Amino acid sequence: MPRHGMQYCLICNPDGNGTSGEDGTEAIAKYYVENIQDKDQITTGWHALCEGCTEYLQGTVDITPLDGHENHPLFSDDADVTHECDDPTWTKESLVTEDGGFDWVRCDNCNIWAKRYGMNQIQLVGETRDQR
Numbered sequence: 184m185p186r187h188g189m190q191y192c193l194i195c196n197p198d199g200n201g202t203s204g205e206d207g208t209e210a211i212a213k214y215y216v217e218n219i220q221d222k223d224q225i226t227t228g229w230h231a232l233c234e235g236c237t238e239y240l241q242g243t244v245d246i247t248p249l250d251g252h253e254n255h256p257l258f259s260d261d262a263d264v265t266h267e268c269d270d271p272t273w274t275k276e277s278l279v280t281e282d283g284g285f286d287w288v289r290c291d292n293c294n295i296w297a298k299r300y301g302m303n304q305i306q307l308v309g310e311t312r313d314q315r
């Protein structure tokens with residue numbers, strides 16, 4: 184099975200073999216293309232994916248972030264942070280109200296971070312507050 188480079192998106196640069204390509208198509212992830220018998224396939228094995236192709240294919244194939252790209256926004260689940268504590272007690276961590284008009288608060292029970300607007304409008308952030 185041919186091995187492909189993981190520097191450039193193989194979909195955007197079909198002739199580059201993953202080792203060369205156009206600016207802006209640098210790979211951030213990869214997915215595995217099975218070798219299916221009797222199916223006409225140009226390339227199989229690990230395919231590198233750029234940001235655009237990752238977004239396009241996400242949800243349809245199993246995509247693995249490349250080393251160093253695990254924290255790319257495409258792979259973080261910011262949008263669906265869940266909080267399982269019933270009736271949580273929030274402890275205010277901000278000394279002063281932050282730019283944006285919220286206070287950093289943390290759940291006493293599980294330490295999840297959230298932004299609190301006004302008295303009790305909570306917006307979950309996640310395990311660290313860097314995921315803004």
Ligand SMILES: [Zn+2]
Nearest residue numbers: 192195233236
């Ligand atoms: Zn691409």
Ligand SMILES: [Zn+2]
Nearest residue numbers: 268290292293
């Ligand atoms: Zn909690």
